[in-house]
Amino acid sequence: xxxxxxxxxxxxxxxxxxxxxxxxxxxxxxxxxxxxxxxxxxxxxxxxxxxxxxxxxxxxxxxxxxxxxxxxxxxxxxxxxxxxxxxxxxxxxxxxxxxxxxxxxxxxxxxxxxxxxxxxxxxxxxxxxxxxxxxxxxxxxxxxxxxxxxxx
Amino acid sequence: xxxxxxxxxxxxxxxxxxxxxxxxxxxxxxxxxxxxxxxxxxxxxxxxxxxxxxxxxxxxxxxxxxxxxxxxxxxxxxxxxxxxxxxxxxxxxxxxxxxxxxxxxxxxxxxxxxxxxxxxxxxxxxxxxxxxxxxxxxxxxxxxxxxxxxxxxxxxxxxxxxxxxxxxxxxxxxxxxxxxxxxxxxxxxxxxxxxxxxxxxxxxxxxxxxxxxxxxxxxxxxxxxxxxxxxxxxxxxxxxxxxxxxxxxxxxxxxxxxxxxxxxxxxxxxxxxxxxxxxxxxxxxxxxxxxxxxxxxxxxxxxxxxxxxxxxxxxxxxxxxxxxxxxxxxxxxxxxxxxxxxxxxxxxxxxxxxxxxxxxxxxxxxxxxxxxxxxxxxxxxxxxxxxxxxxxxxxxxxxxxxxxxxxxxxxxxxxxxxxxxxxxxxxxxxxxxxxxxxxxxxxxxxxxxxxxxxxxxxxxxxxxxxxxxxxxxxxxxxxxxxxxxxxxxxxxxxxxxxxxxxxx
Numbered sequence: 163x164x165x166x167x168x169x170x171x172x173x174x175x176x177x178x179x180x181x182x183x184x185x186x187x188x189x190x191x192x193x194x195x196x197x198x199x200x201x202x203x204x205x206x207x208x209x210x211x212x213x214x215x216x217x218x219x220x221x222x223x224x225x226x227x228x229x230x231x232x233x234x235x236x237x238x239x240x241x242x243x244x245x246x247x248x249x250x251x252x253x254x255x256x257x258x259x260x261x262x263x264x265x266x267x268x269x270x271x272x273x274x275x276x277x278x279x280x281x282x283x284x285x286x287x288x289x290x291x292x293x294x295x296x297x298x299x300x301x302x303x304x305x306x307x308x309x310x311x312x313x314x
Numbered sequence: 315x316x317x318x319x320x321x322x323x324x325x326x327x328x329x330x331x332x333x334x335x336x337x338x339x340x341x342x343x344x345x346x347x348x349x350x351x352x353x354x355x356x357x358x359x360x361x362x363x364x365x366x367x368x369x370x371x372x373x374x375x376x377x378x379x380x381x382x383x384x385x386x387x388x389x390x391x392x393x394x395x396x397x398x399x400x401x402x403x404x405x406x407x408x409x410x411x412x413x414x415x416x417x418x419x420x421x422x423x424x425x426x427x428x429x430x431x432x433x434x435x436x437x438x439x440x441x442x443x444x445x446x447x448x449x450x451x452x453x454x455x456x457x458x459x460x461x462x463x464x465x466x467x468x469x470x471x472x473x474x475x476x477x478x479x480x481x482x483x484x485x486x487x488x489x490x491x492x493x494x495x496x497x498x499x500x501x502x503x504x505x506x507x508x509x510x511x512x513x514x515x516x517x518x519x520x521x522x523x524x525x526x527x528x529x530x531x532x533x534x535x536x537x538x539x540x541x542x543x544x545x546x547x548x549x550x551x552x553x554x555x556x557x558x559x560x561x562x563x564x565x566x567x568x569x570x571x572x573x574x575x576x577x578x579x580x581x582x583x584x585x586x587x588x589x590x591x592x593x594x595x596x597x598x599x600x601x602x603x604x605x606x607x608x609x610x611x612x613x614x615x616x617x618x619x620x621x622x623x624x625x626x627x628x629x630x631x632x633x634x635x636x637x638x639x640x641x642x643x644x645x646x647x648x649x650x651x652x653x654x655x656x657x658x659x660x661x662x663x664x665x666x667x668x669x670x671x672x673x674x675x676x677x678x679x680x681x682x683x684x685x686x687x688x689x690x691x692x693x694x695x696x697x698x699x700x701x702x703x704x705x706x707x708x709x710x711x712x713x714x715x716x717x718x719x720x721x722x723x724x725x726x727x728x729x730x731x732x733x734x735x736x737x738x739x740x741x742x743x744x745x746x747x748x749x750x751x752x753x754x755x756x757x758x759x760x761x762x763x764x765x766x767x768x769x770x771x772x773x774x775x776x777x778x779x780x781x782x783x784x785x786x787x788x789x790x791x792x793x794x795x796x797x798x799x800x801x802x803x804x805x806x807x808x809x810x811x812x813x814x815x816x817x818x
Contacts (some may be wrong), residue, residue: 172744211482218479251732308719
């Protein structure tokens with residue numbers, strides 16, 4: 163996707179975000195005295211600013227569509243990124259149930275495999291040793307308790 | 315030496331602080347030299363460990379990492395032509411050329427010494443300017459403080475973004491996020507949707523971990539930087555200690571780079587890469603034989619290296635005296651200080667002068683250790699370049715989770731971190747800078763607080779921002795930075811098109 167096209171899509175998204183944010187801010191109870199800015203004052207200002215900038219971005223995108231030099235593909239998020247984020251989500255979801263130590267092992271092993279590590283012994287040792295090392299380092303070295311399994 | 319200065323020196327020179335500084339330097343050199351890892355990531359990695367430490371020790375560790383990270387970036391730039399940090403990009407031009415001639419040891423030695431001299435110069439600036447600036451800032455009223463913070467934000471948007479609209483949008487998103495939670499003046503809950511987790515707002519360190527570390531992890535795991543193991547094995551790192559003739563040659567470029575770096579470090583958003591390239595350019599112009607630049611001359615290494623290390627001290631000046639971060643690293647340092655209940659700003663010198671001077675002297679020690687450890691350990695340190703990514707990246711991922719969880723022992727924060735990671739990826743896709751968002755997260759609350767207090771005291775009269783000389787000055791600078799960016803943007807576009815046309 164070209165950058166001007168990305169700008170146009172982003173402009174619409176930002177405009178919607180700005181409008182929704184402004185609407186939520188306008189529903190806020192105003193407990194301030196007359197003439198004194200209340201809690202909704204700053205969010206309203208920001209909402210207006212976001213909508214204004216969205217329009218500017220939209221214009222930038224439309225103008226850019228006419229410029230052939232800008233019609234080149236920009237940064238592409240690698241397809242693997244979705245898998246990585248999903249793997250992160252699975253790990254975070256399992257943290258309260260399995261604890262850092264037990265959830266960390268498959269998470270670490272999965273990431274090692276994503277890094278194209280194919281030495282199974284190295285994956286196994288790394289996936290067990292490093293989460294365990296970090297768990298005990300933080301628990302005993304820094305007195306920071308990391309989540310532990312519910313059954314423990 | 316005043317009482318606070320003496321106490322600060324004592325704190326920074328304790329065994330525990332010195333060990334922490336040295337450890338930070340060692341980690342910084344390692345993090346800096348690994349392409350794909352930035353100093354911000356390095357600080358994020360060690361951040362959870364600092365939560366349990368004494369503030370003096372934790373700041374000594376982080377400062378060591380900050381200072382040495384800049385130097386470490388030059389190692390891979392010189393040896394592999396891959397800058398470890400963006401600030402080392404200018405160093406690669408002459409550094410790698412020297413390396414190809416078999417003078418890698420000489421090039422590394424020059425880079426280390428120039429970094430040290432740049433850092434030492436910026437320490438002098440930090441030591442002399444900070445107390446004075448903090449004293450001036452004590453006279454600021456709410457309107458002046460608002461104008462100052464506003465100027466900080468606009469200048470970041472102008473410097474950090476290629477497109478002003480995107481920079482401002484990024485900052486506006488940050489301000490929007492920071493408005494979640496209790497408002498800073500009346501304590502009213504805003505945008506919390508009844509969720510207790512949101513009442514205290516989004517912790518900006520959590521946001522920072524997600525914004526910086528997750529996109530970098532994605533990039534490293536999905537399209538890893540090729541680190542050539544063979545290259546690490548084959549180069550010999552001998553003759554590190556610079557010769558007297560080289561030291562004489564680098565005097566002029568260092569005296570150009572160090573002041574430029576210190577000055578640009580003070581400006582929020584300018585940062586190391588800009589300072590390095592400007593210094594390189596000036597050193598080239600000042601040289602009798604400018605055509606030699608780029609072919610592998612010590613001056614071409616000394617100028618950018620002294621500049622990017624001088625940026626560190628410069629960036630600490632607004633952070634310590636005004637609470638305004640000069641770059642992402644100082645933003646994280648503010649977060650680290652806030653975790654310990656210390657708020658950077660003019661009152662820091664007044665209320666905790668010992669700590670403020672301790673920080674300044676820790677910065678001094680960091681530069682000393684940087685010189686010693688880099689010169690003595692370079693032979694071993696470069697071996698780190700061959701560390702398997704398959705172990706390093708998953709470890710960083712685990713440390714990101716630990717860092718976000720340990721802040722408030724909350725799983726909610728870990729989800730927030732992941733959410734910001736996705737946001738960071740989306741912003742990269744849009745070519746939108748994350749730095750304005752990040753700094754808006756730091757500056758958003760003081761910005762709103764000072765704005766509302768100023769307007770309340772003036773009963774809504776907007777002229778309050780233009781009647782005080784300080785606020786008028788900062789508002790003028792803010793307008794100037796926006797106009798400058800508006801002028802610069804079309805000029806950049808034209809230059810780019812001209813370049814493309816010439817290439818075609």
